Amino acid sequence: MPPITLKTTALNSVHRELGAKMVDFGGWDMPLHYGSQLAEHAAVRQSAGMFDVSHMCIVDITGNDAKNWLRHLLANDVARLATPGRALYSCMLNPTGGIIDDLIVYANADGSYRMVINAGTTDKDLAWMQQHLAPYQVSLLPRRDLAMIALQGPLATEKLWQAAPGLQALTSDLKPFHSIRWQDWFVARTGYTGEDGFEIMLPASAAAALWRQLYALDVQPAGLGARDTLRLEAGMNLYGQDMDDTTSPLDSGLAWTVDLKDTSRQFIGRTALESHKPNYRLAGLLLLDKGVLRAHQPVDTEAGQGEITSGSFSPTLQRSIALARLPKNIADGAIVHVSVRNKPLAAKVVSYPFVRHGRSLLPPLPTSQES
Amino acid sequence: MTIPSDLKYTETHEWIKMHPDGSVSVGITDHAQDLLGDMVFVENPAPGQHLVAGKECGVVESVKAASDIYAPLSGRVLAVNIDVETSPEQINTDAWGSWLFTLQPDDPAEIDSLLDAEAYRAIAEADHH
Numbered sequence: 001m002p003p004i005t006l007k008t009t010a011l012n013s014v015h016r017e018l019g020a021k022m023v024d025f026g027g028w029d030m031p032l033h034y035g036s037q038l039a040e041h042a043a044v045r046q047s048a049g050m051f052d053v054s055h056m057c058i059v060d061i062t063g064n065d066a067k068n069w070l071r072h073l074l075a076n077d078v079a080r081l082a083t084p085g086r087a088l089y090s091c092m093l094n095p096t097g098g099i100i101d102d103l104i105v106y107a108n109a110d111g112s113y114r115m116v117i118n119a120g121t122t123d124k125d126l127a128w129m130q131q132h133l134a135p136y137q138v139s140l141l142p143r144r145d146l147a148m149i150a151l152q153g154p155l156a157t158e159k160l161w162q163a164a165p166g167l168q169a170l171t172s173d174l175k176p177f178h179s180i181r182w183q184d185w186f187v188a189r190t191g192y193t194g195e196d197g198f199e200i201m202l203p204a205s206a207a208a209a210l211w212r213q214l215y216a217l218d219v220q221p222a223g224l225g226a227r228d229t230l231r232l233e234a235g236m237n238l239y240g241q242d243m244d245d246t247t248s249p250l251d252s253g254l255a256w257t258v259d260l261k262d263t264s265r266q267f268i269g270r271t272a273l274e275s276h277k278p279n280y281r282l283a284g285l286l287l288l289d290k291g292v293l294r295a296h297q298p299v300d301t302e303a304g305q306g307e308i309t310s311g312s313f314s315p316t317l318q319r320s321i322a323l324a325r326l327p328k329n330i331a332d333g334a335i336v337h338v339s340v341r342n343k344p345l346a347a348k349v350v351s352y353p354f355v356r357h358g359r360s361l362l363p364p365l366p367t368s369q370e371s
Numbered sequence: 372m373t374i375p376s377d378l379k380y381t382e383t384h385e386w387i388k389m390h391p392d393g394s395v396s397v398g399i400t401d402h403a404q405d406l407l408g409d410m411v412f413v414e415n416p417a418p419g420q421h422l423v424a425g426k427e428c429g430v431v432e433s434v435k436a437a438s439d440i441y442a443p444l445s446g447r448v449l450a451v452n453i454d455v456e457t458s459p460e461q462i463n464t465d466a467w468g469s470w471l472f473t474l475q476p477d478d479p480a481e482i483d484s485l486l487d488a489e490a491y492r493a494i495a496e497a498d499h500h
């Protein structure tokens with residue numbers, strides 16, 4: 001049984017049945033792994049895996065002013081969502097340009113929107129959004145009645161069609177960052193792994209049946225451990241690690257998500273961003289020496305010190321990789337030194353993502369570093 | 372959980388195997404590898420290095436986390452297990468067989484101060500709530 005102080009998803013008892021090692025993740029009792037994090041990672045890269053991401057909060061946004069309100073609330077511009085079902089990744093900023101959360105917002109055909117926010121920031125986000133509703137005519141509805149399963153990997157489409165044949169026609173031409181509705185499901189071609197796949201939002205009461213059906217089709221259950229190494233290889237930011245309330249998207253590798261084109265759009269944080277001169281950038285690191293890079297390790301560069309924001313062992317590359325906030329003048333290809341237990345380890349600054357669709361995006365690695 | 376009765380243990384989850392020549396080999400327990408998850412890196416002390424009981428002398432890292440290895444006894448490092456450095460995943464499949472290094476204790480009597488299997492079991496089971 002989960003500790004009573006923790007929140008549980010509709011799949012909690014299924015995870016426990018499968019022998020998952022459960023952990024407290026931001027107040028939620030969630031699976032870390034089901035035996036081997038590495039096997040789960042490999043399944044997602046090579047076949048198909050599934051994650052319970054029901055701890056993330058789905059918020060439905062309705063009302064005449066939904067679009068205008070989101071254009072005020074978010075640093076990316078929902079006016080770009082020209083076709084129904086399109087999804088947009090955005091930061092929600094505070095007035096000083098710090099990141100309150102990163103999220104995905106989907107446009108619905110009827111002019112309403114659906115947003116998915118992080119679990120650990122849900123209370124803070126909802127309070128912030130409520131506080132900024134007036135004078136807009138907008139209603140927010142958190143959907144804790146729904147569950148969300150992320151089905152990811154090169155075989156995700158095939159497995160989805162086997163589990164739900166009715167979805168074949170609707171999803172065969174579904175492009176990345178698009179969604180469709182089917183019965184009481186909401187199916188989006190999005191994810192956090194760098195692989196093809198879907199995020200399926202459905203009534204919580206139906207989640208266990210879908211999970212079991214996919215399990216019977218040899219889809220590998222995968223936990224938060226594999227989710228982290230997959231997203232790191234895919235070069236995707238993690239809120240609270242790679243950015244937070246005190247960091248700007250411009251220093252966090254997220255300038256591409258800030259839309260300044262419409263000068264009349266005065267979104268929260270815009271003024272601060274326009275006067276902000278970034279001194280840092282988020283860079284990829286590939287460890288050349290042996291060891292494992294971890295968050296908060298200091299990085300010495302020719303232009304001063306930086307810090308690792310996310311680091312781990314990359315199962316695909318069989319080396320340690322990291323995202324690091326480095327002085328902005330440090331170019332890709334530079335050699336830097338990471339202080340690991342007071343020893344300087346050599347790492348190369350590289351562009352990221354590191355891995356997409358099961359393959360390394362890095363140039364061939366030197367072998368001379370092997371000792 | 373299986374905890375071999377012929378080994379000695381520390382509170383920091385090292386196991387110690389005594390050899391007839393007076394040397395010992397050191398590894399991490401099955402319980403420790405279960406807590407850490409998939410192992411990806413092992414850093415051993417250097418052969419010849421003198422270790423002080425209770426002090427950090429190496430590290431094992433899983434995908435998830437780094438964990439220090441503490442010297443269970445004071446003494447000199449005789450040999451390190453290169454195989455386990457090359458394939459740290461051995462620790463996950465066979466923690467009891469995956470020795471990290473061997474040590475010549477300064478004072479053989481110090482071995483008596485280590486935990487026996489029953490004492491270690493109590494510590495490991497307390498971790499399991």
